[in-house]
Amino acid sequence: MIEMSRISKVNNVNITNTEKxxxxxxxxxxxxxxxxSVMYGSSYGVKDISIPIYDKKVTALIGPSGCGKTxxxxxxxxxxxxxxxxxxxxxxxxxxxxxxxxxxxxxxIRRKLGMVFQKPTPFPTMSIYDNVIAGLKLVGIKNKxxxxxxxxxxxxxxxxxxxxxxxxxxxxxSLSGGQQQRLSIARALxxxxxxxxxxxxxxxxxxxxxxxxxxxIHKLKxxxxxIIVTHNMQQAARVSDYTxxxxxxGLIEFNxxxxxxxxxxxxxxxxxxxxxxx
Amino acid sequence: xKKRETDGSVLKEPNVKYQTSQTTLSEYLRKKRSFIYRTxxxxxxxxxxxxxxxxxxxxxxxxxxxxxxDGAEAIKRYGxxxxxxxRVWDPAMKIEFGAFPFIVGTLITSIGxxxxxxxxALAVAIFTAEYSPRWLAHIIDNLTNLIAAIPSVIIGLWGxxxxxxxxxxxxxMNIYMWILDNNPSFAPIFxxxxxxxxxxxxxxxxxxxxxxxxxxxxxxFKKVPKEQREAAYALGATKWEVxxxxxxxxxxxxxxxxxxxxxxxxxxxxxxxxxxxxxxxNLPFSIIGPASTMPSVIVNEFREAVENIHLSSLIAVGxxxxxxxxxxxxIAAYIQRKFSLTGARTV
Amino acid sequence: xxxLKRRYLHEKIMITFIAxxxxxxxxxLIIILVYVFVQGIGAINLDFFTQELGSPSRAMTGxxxxxxxxxxxxxxxxxxxxxxxxxxxxxxxxxxxxxxxxxLNPVMRVMNDTLNGMPxxxxxxxxxxxxxxxxxxxxGLSGGVALAVVMLPIIARSTESALMNxxxxxxxxxxxxxxxxxxxxxxxxxxxxxxxxxxxxxIAFARAVGEAAPLLFTSFGNNYxxxxxxxxxxxxxxxxxxxxxxxxxxxxxxxxxxxxxAGIVLLFFVIVSFAIARIVVxxxx
Numbered sequence: 001m002i003e004m005s006r007i008s009k010v011n012n013v014n015i016t017n018t019e020k021x022x023x024x025x026x027x028x029x030x031x032x033x034x035x036x037s038v039m040y041g042s043s044y045g046v047k048d049i050s051i052p053i054y055d056k057k058v059t060a061l062i063g064p065s066g067c068g069k070t071x072x073x074x075x076x077x078x079x080x081x082x083x084x085x086x087x088x089x090x091x092x093x094x095x096x097x098x099x100x101x102x103x104x105x106x107x108x109i110r111r112k113l114g115m116v117f118q119k120p121t122p123f124p125t126m127s128i129y130d131n132v133i134a135g136l137k138l139v140g141i142k143n144k145x146x147x148x149x150x151x152x153x154x155x156x157x158x159x160x161x162x163x164x165x166x167x168x169x170x171x172x173x174s175l176s177g178g179q180q181q182r183l184s185i186a187r188a189l190x191x192x193x194x195x196x197x198x199x200x201x202x203x204x205x206x207x208x209x210x211x212x213x214x215x216x217i218h219k220l221k222x223x224x225x226x227i228i229v230t231h232n233m234q235q236a237a238r239v240s241d242y243t244x245x246x247x248x249x250g251l252i253e254f255n256x257x258x259x260x261x262x263x264x265x266x267x268x269x270x271x272x273x274x275x276x277x278x
Numbered sequence: 279x280k281k282r283e284t285d286g287s288v289l290k291e292p293n294v295k296y297q298t299s300q301t302t303l304s305e306y307l308r309k310k311r312s313f314i315y316r317t318x319x320x321x322x323x324x325x326x327x328x329x330x331x332x333x334x335x336x337x338x339x340x341x342x343x344x345x346x347x348d349g350a351e352a353i354k355r356y357g358x359x360x361x362x363x364x365r366v367w368d369p370a371m372k373i374e375f376g377a378f379p380f381i382v383g384t385l386i387t388s389i390g391x392x393x394x395x396x397x398x399a400l401a402v403a404i405f406t407a408e409y410s411p412r413w414l415a416h417i418i419d420n421l422t423n424l425i426a427a428i429p430s431v432i433i434g435l436w437g438x439x440x441x442x443x444x445x446x447x448x449x450x451m452n453i454y455m456w457i458l459d460n461n462p463s464f465a466p467i468f469x470x471x472x473x474x475x476x477x478x479x480x481x482x483x484x485x486x487x488x489x490x491x492x493x494x495x496x497x498x499f500k501k502v503p504k505e506q507r508e509a510a511y512a513l514g515a516t517k518w519e520v521x522x523x524x525x526x527x528x529x530x531x532x533x534x535x536x537x538x539x540x541x542x543x544x545x546x547x548x549x550x551x552x553x554x555x556x557x558x559x560n561l562p563f564s565i566i567g568p569a570s571t572m573p574s575v576i577v578n579e580f581r582e583a584v585e586n587i588h589l590s591s592l593i594a595v596g597x598x599x600x601x602x603x604x605x606x607x608x609i610a611a612y613i614q615r616k617f618s619l620t621g622a623r624t625v
Numbered sequence: 626x627x628x629l630k631r632r633y634l635h636e637k638i639m640i641t642f643i644a645x646x647x648x649x650x651x652x653x654l655i656i657i658l659v660y661v662f663v664q665g666i667g668a669i670n671l672d673f674f675t676q677e678l679g680s681p682s683r684a685m686t687g688x689x690x691x692x693x694x695x696x697x698x699x700x701x702x703x704x705x706x707x708x709x710x711x712x713x714x715x716x717x718x719x720x721x722x723x724x725x726x727x728x729l730n731p732v733m734r735v736m737n738d739t740l741n742g743m744p745x746x747x748x749x750x751x752x753x754x755x756x757x758x759x760x761x762x763x764x765g766l767s768g769g770v771a772l773a774v775v776m777l778p779i780i781a782r783s784t785e786s787a788l789m790n791x792x793x794x795x796x797x798x799x800x801x802x803x804x805x806x807x808x809x810x811x812x813x814x815x816x817x818x819x820x821x822x823x824x825x826x827x828i829a830f831a832r833a834v835g836e837a838a839p840l841l842f843t844s845f846g847n848n849y850x851x852x853x854x855x856x857x858x859x860x861x862x863x864x865x866x867x868x869x870x871x872x873x874x875x876x877x878x879x880x881x882x883x884x885x886x887a888g889i890v891l892l893f894f895v896i897v898s899f900a901i902a903r904i905v906v907x908x909x910x
Contacts, residue, residue, distance in 0.1 A: 082511060084412065108629065111514035121509035125527040134523060135513040138632070184509070191513065323807030324724065330716020334781055335729070335736045337774055341747060344754040401646030409643065418647070420903065425654045427895050429835025431866045432888045435873045436657045439664075439881065488650050516632055518639040539742060546744025548838040549870060573746045573838065580842050596750045600743070607742040611735045 029096075030055040030225045031076065031113075031195055036090035038071050038080055045071040046249045048090070053195070053242075058217060058226045060240035060257065062233055064272070067246040069229045073197050076227065077113035078106040094194065111135070114188030118200045120180030122172030122187070128155075129168040131183055135191035150190050157223075158186035159216050178209025185216065189224070196220065198228040202235065214239050233273060237261050245269045342600060349594030351587060361594060367559040369579065375591035377572070377598055379561050384571040384602075386476060386563070387551060388544035391483035396537065399491035406492075407499035408521050419496065426489040434553035437482045438474075442554055445481075446473030450566050469567025474556035477566040482550050491540040498532025499525060531617020538610035542603055548573035572599045661892060665885030673886055678848045678863075684879035692887055694850040698765065698862040699894070702844055703834055705769025705858065707826060710776040714829070715815075715822065717777070718784020723810050741778035748774040749839025757843060765862035768844025775836055776829035783828060787821020788814055820905050827902035831895045837866035846871060865891045 031053035038045040046068035053059050061069040071080075078099060080086040091098040099109045122131050132151045133141075141147065151168065155161035160182040164175070172183055181201060188196060198217075202210040217226060217239045230236050236243055236257065243260045245253045245268075253266040264270045346353075352375055353361055364376015402422065406415040450471035457464050469475060502525050510524035526533070556568025557578055563569040570578075576592050576599075583589040676691030684690045717737065721730060752771035757763055791814050799809035815822070840846075845861040846868060856862075865887055872884035 077512065079508065107514050107516055110512055115512035117505050117509060119505050121505045123524060123527060125530065138513065138515055138519055320806050327716050327720050330713050331720035331733060333713040334717045334740060334777060335733055337777065338736050338740050341751045344751055348754050398646040398650045401643045402650050405643045405647045409640065421651060424896065424899055427831050427899055429866055429891055429895065431837045431869045432661060432891060433657060435869060435884055435888055436660055438873055440660055485653050516636045518636045542742045548744060548746045553873065573744055576746055577838055577841055593750060596747055600747055603743050604739060607739040611738055
């Protein structure tokens with residue numbers, strides 16, 4: 001699933017906005033944003049964000065609404081290319097290569113960074129089976145054996161296989177909200193991305209489904225790097241290894257989750273986490 | 279500072295106003311209203327509104343009744359299906375009437391025009407909704423809306439003096455000559471190259487309904503949630519792949535309803551067709567030769583009809599046209615409801 | 626496996642196809658507009674706006690002819706149609722938007738769309754049966770009734786959507802200060818959606834003014850001005866689309882040119898009302 005050779009080993013991580021976090025030696029860097037800014041017209045959505053994303057870890061992006069965490073997430077797989085007046089400055093290194101370099105094709109990049117949205121987004125007219133293989137169909141994989149295998153594997157990864165294995169031909173829209181979201185995750189996993197970007201994946205779900213998704217995230221990080229945007233601090237504490245706190249379009253603090261939620265370096269982080277604002 | 283002053287004056291004014299009638303604002307608002315104003319007012323008003331609104335339902339019903347009543351003489355004489363499938367329409371010699379030639383003509387021209395116009399209409403809709411920059415989409419959107427509003431007679435006028443002669447000289451003549459040289463037995467099926475006939479009318483009809491289908495399809499595309507597109511992009515789809523994978527499937531109900539409504543439009547389109555179809559009242563029709571449709575025969579003969587049975591037959595044709603339109607529109611409404619769209623736009 | 630190169634080739638082919646179709650669709654319609662203008666502009670002169678049409682010999686012998694009676698007739702018939710259609714259309718729109726719980730509303734919405742989709746020629750037959758037959762003759766009034774039926778569902782629909790654009794909170798604010806529901810609708814909601822209502826009437830006008838089919842056997846047509854004032858309503862009246870049709874199928878070249886000129890005037894009516902409707906909407910929202 002992952003080519004080890006593509007991963008650049010971390011020697012000295014330069015974190016501008018935060019102080020002295022020394023990554024353990026066995027960690028490798030999967031993704032890194034360097035002075036990343038997103039501008040809408042002349043106003044900044046986020047400004048000068050530099051964060052390292054470690055391989056096979058869960059990184060949570062938290063902060064009050066409107067703080068730019070989703071904007072940042074969408075910059076990581078070049079979704080802003082689709083917004084007419086949005087501009088991105090700075091760079092994002094995926095496996096050491098800048099995805100914003102000229103000649104890099106966003107279509108290729110997006111395959112390597114899967115995305116799960118706030119609302120479940122199964123294609124309502126496609127069957128569950130077709131939904132999972134939608135990404136593979138794009139590149140013309142037609143071998144039934146391969147497809148069957150991918151469908152089962154992805155649905156198992158997404159903890160949905162047992163529930164739907166007998167009705168793979170029914171439309172994706174017929175599932176419950178939580179199942180639809182896991183189907184969206186399975187679809188994103190089917191193309192074997194390096195990184196899975198999750199934009200508040202549980203905000204439209206009931207508590208039970210939320211728990212299942214969180215359990216899923218725990219399992220998934222064995223195989224894939226995950227970045228999750230959440231407005232729920234408890235969720236960030238439960239699922240993530242690293243946490244980045246955004247405020248007013250800037251990065252206030254990046255730290256291990258355990259440190260962030262016990263002894264944050266920054267006063268504002270502490271204020272937010274203890275509910276003084278936001 | 280200035281804003282504050284105006285705020286103050288707004289608050290002050292009602293007091294001054296109502297003090298002259300010895301009530302303050304709060305008293306004015308709490309004043310007990312007459313029974314008529316409070317209860318009866320609401321009831322009377324709603325009845326009044328319902329009565330006005332009910333005219334919409336009534337008009338459609340009355341239309342059905344009137345068309346049936348005035349067409350009854352013909353329908354009774356030839357029978358409901360006898361008239362529908364009667365192949366002879368002869369107001370001059372035999373005085374015999376049957377609607378079948380016009381039903382055939384209507385179906386051929388409207389289905390034909392729909393077949394010609396569907397793909398281009400879809401293409402324009404995809405172009406404006408997905409590809410073009412916003413300013414261009416805006417221009418095309420306005421243009422299609424405007425074009426959909428061009429009166430039928432004007433297109434008919436252009437058709438008579440420009441399009442039909444051009445089609446005759448450029449295509450029909452040459453093809454006809456070729457057929458005469460190579461396969462003369464096919465000539466009657468192809469028809470006489472006079473320029474006015476089914477083929478010309480169908481193409482003109484297609485030109486006329488393209489903007490209509492486009493507008494309805496763009497509406498359907500606009501209802502596709504942004505998330506659906508983004509989900510497809512996030513899988514690494516190119517723009518066309520996004521359209522194929524996320525946009526068209528999601529909008530298919532709206533597109534289908536739009537096609538149905540366009541079909542209804544094509545069936546009822548009168549003036550341009552009447553001016554270009556050549557007006558031949560009897561089967562068989564040929565490919566480029568003259569024919570008639572249900573609306574075109576009504577328009578062409580109604581003013582000259584002298585016999586009662588002729589007039590009644592024309593109205594009976596209208597009655598059948600009503601039924602077909604009703605069915606087509608109800609199907610469109612059903613599709614829209616089933617795919618839970620918020621209804622047709624009145625173009 | 627599809628290579629990226631192949632997928633982009635596919636993408637390029639589709640773009641070309643779509644762009645080609647877009648051009649192919651818009652071109653003939655632009656050609657039509659240009660043609661009408663070029664052919665008709667020569668006949669647009671003072672006579673056109675001041676003289677009657679008269680008999681064909683009048684045009685053939687070069688005496689001044691024009692379509693003043695047609696333009697007046699069009700305005701009279703369409704004004705009648707608006708007068709007739711407006712109360713019912715607004716009533717239906719208010720019912721659809723303000724009384725969403727009413728039992729008949731779903732039926733009404735379907736019926737309204739159906740009526741809108743009915744061929745205009747049938748609306749002419751309806752007006753012929755309801756007005757021309759009992760009154761014993763063709764009249765501007767019957768033409769007005771026919772066009773009113775064309776306008777009615779359009780006005781109803783646009784009234785509905787104009788009223789729906791007013792947020793519910795405004796209605797609730799009205800109810801909260803103790804106004805009864807009918808006062809809220811009549812003096813808060815309807816005035817607030819004035820722009821939308823105007824737009825609806827303009828679009829209905831733009832649509833109805835070009836309808837020839839229903840007028841052929843209602844207002845019928847007339848080569849002269851009406852000799853008495855009420856004749857505009859109770860006698861046969863000329864209207865632009867119906868006159869255009871008659872001119873186009875006539876055998877006289879002089880009349881053909883008048884037809885193109887009538888096309889310019891008709892397009893002017895349509896485009897201007899359409900443009901105003903668009904501008905009103907844009908300013909409002």
